[in-house]
Amino acid sequence: MSYIQFLGAAGTVTGSKHLINSNSDASGANGFQALIDCGLFQGPKEWRLKNWQDPPVPARAIDAVVLTHAHLDHSGWIPRLVAEGYRGQIYATPPTVDLCGILLPDSGYLQEEDAAFHNKTKSSKHDPALPLYTLEQAKAALAQFSPLEFGKALQLGPIGVRFVRSAHILGAAMTEVTLTVNGRQRVCLFTGDIGRVRDNETAPGKIVHSGPTEGESPDVLVMESTYGNRAHPHDDPRPRMAQLIRDTAQRGGSVVVPSFAVERTQKFLFLLHSLMEDGKIPRIPVYADSPMAIEAVKIFIKHSEEFTDETRQLIQRYGSPFHWDGFHFATTVADSKKINDSRYPCIIVSSNGMAMGGRIQHHLLQRLPDPKNLVLFIGFQAEGTRGRQIKDGAPEVKIFGKIVPVRAQVAALEQFSDHADAAELLQWLKTFRKTPEVTYLVHGEPDSAAALQQLIRQQLGWRVEIAKYMQQVELGSSSQK
Numbered sequence: 002m003s004y005i006q007f008l009g010a011a012g013t014v015t016g017s018k019h020l021i022n023s024n025s026d027a028s029g030a031n032g033f034q035a036l037i038d039c040g041l042f043q044g045p046k047e048w049r050l051k052n053w054q055d056p057p058v059p060a061r062a063i064d065a066v067v068l069t070h071a072h073l074d075h076s077g078w079i080p081r082l083v084a085e086g087y088r089g090q091i092y093a094t095p096p097t098v099d100l101c102g103i104l105l106p107d108s109g110y111l112q113e114e115d116a117a118f119h120n121k122t123k124s125s126k127h128d129p130a131l132p133l134y135t136l137e138q139a140k141a142a143l144a145q146f147s148p149l150e151f152g153k154a155l156q157l158g159p160i161g162v163r164f165v166r167s168a169h170i171l172g173a174a175m176t177e178v179t180l181t182v183n184g185r186q187r188v189c190l191f192t193g194d195i196g197r198v199r200d201n202e203t204a205p206g207k208i209v210h211s212g213p214t215e216g217e218s219p220d221v222l223v224m225e226s227t228y229g230n231r232a233h234p235h236d237d238p239r240p241r242m243a244q245l246i247r248d249t250a251q252r253g254g255s256v257v258v259p260s261f262a263v264e265r266t267q268k269f270l271f272l273l274h275s276l277m278e279d280g281k282i283p284r285i286p287v288y289a290d291s292p293m294a295i296e297a298v299k300i301f302i303k304h305s306e307e308f309t310d311e312t313r314q315l316i317q318r319y320g321s322p323f324h325w326d327g328f329h330f331a332t333t334v335a336d337s338k339k340i341n342d343s344r345y346p347c348i349i350v351s352s353n354g355m356a357m358g359g360r361i362q363h364h365l366l367q368r369l370p371d372p373k374n375l376v377l378f379i380g381f382q383a384e385g386t387r388g389r390q391i392k393d394g395a396p397e398v399k400i401f402g403k404i405v406p407v408r409a410q411v412a413a414l415e416q417f418s419d420h421a422d423a424a425e426l427l428q429w430l431k432t433f434r435k436t437p438e439v440t441y442l443v444h445g446e447p448d449s450a451a452a453l454q455q456l457i458r459q460q461l462g463w464r465v466e467i468a469k470y471m472q473q474v475e476l477g478s479s480s481q482k
């Protein structure tokens with residue numbers, strides 16, 4: 002039999018790993034086995050502990066890995082898989098290969114730092130605490146990456162693979178898998194994460210392609226459901242963003258923006274630049290303070306084939322962000338420290354996006370106590386993070402062991418999501434050329450998966466199931482379990 006098994010992102014939003022096994026015998030050992038995504042479990046401890054468990058299929062028994070995009074909840078377990086003996090190729094689009102080249106080594110570095118912290122504080126029951134993988138192991142895994150262009154068909158043993166655009170982040174793809182089951186050709190579509198459906202005011206500042214590829218026709222759909230129970234605000238954030246920045250500059254304050262280094266920071270810089278060009282905000286210095294964000298800008302510029310027309314025109318007119326007047330990119334720690342000396346209004350964009358680590362901590366330490374300043378959130382702040390505390394109005398927060406009073410103005414713009422919301426997901430499904438025989442929802446908290454299941458059943462009348470962790474579903478038989 003041929004089957005899909007959900008080894009992650011089932012019942013939760015992280016740890017994406019879907020095994021596809023073609024034509025195996027009852028033991029499952031003799032089929033061709035491909036892993037679609039190989040992500041880290043993040044968030045709650047019960048899930049994170051699964052990063053340390055062996056998958057049901059030994060690493061050596063896997064024949065191919067196909068990666069939808071570079072985010073760690075889809076790619077971050079690859080170094081561990083390679084360390085455990087996986088010797089095959091990892092197929093991804095060229096921008097995803099490049100982005101993994103910065104994200105995976107950084108993840109290895111953080112794993113080592115975590116282990117060192119636990120050893121210093123004796124806060125782990127393991128002695129010594131070990132990293133899930135090291136920086137060197139992450140770098141070694143990069144040698145197995147193999148670029149595959151969008152739209153190109155690749156035959157891997159009995160399965161065919163093709164990437165179609167998902168418009169989530171630079172290089173993000175859905176993976177279409179074609180295989181023959183009992184003499185019938187079956188097409189499975191794994192969506193990975195799905196981006197905003199249209200490039201309009203609801204997804205401002207979008208740099209990359211303006212929507213997922215329409216008109217798909219899979220037999221089996223495995224689809225994300227992160228925002229299955231939510232609607233993004235659909236108004237243009239630019240007027241409010243401009244107002245907030247203008248007011249802060251007028252009272253002599255600075256704007257501090259915690260932002261994810263990849264995608265969000267680039268998007269925000271483009272938006273700042275166009276607001277300045279239009280005379281909507283004053284030309285005050287902008288500091289992008291994150292080495293990874295700078296590497297990511299280079300990758301963005303290299304992959305101009307991914308840009309929207311609007312972005313392409315912007316770069317044609319004003320050159321690369323590295324050459325924009327008044328935009329500064331801080332690479333070294335000394336550069337970063339120098340920003341602290343700036344007493345005139347400026348805008349500081351730094352990571353990480355939830356203020357849990359990285360250089361943003363220094364800027365918050367400096368700027369939070371002064372009511373002239375503004376802290377502007379442009380990303381999701383998870384429960385329990387420092388970003389969430391500040392956003393929720395905590396009077397003080399702890400940074401580097403110090404109690405820091407929060408006197409700065411705090412504001413948030415919720416429009417910047419890189420995921421389609423429920424209405425947009427439905428809008429995309431309505432473009433399908435035929436109804437899939439079955440749709441499995443993954444990559445969503447139980448509530449949002451359930452809400453989306455309900456919505457698809459009601460509005461489209463499709464057969465929709467919520468994937469369960471470790472569940473196997475048979476392909477090509479009418480008796481899917």
Ligand SMILES: [Zn+2]
Binds near residue numbers: 070072169194
């Ligand atoms: Zn993602």
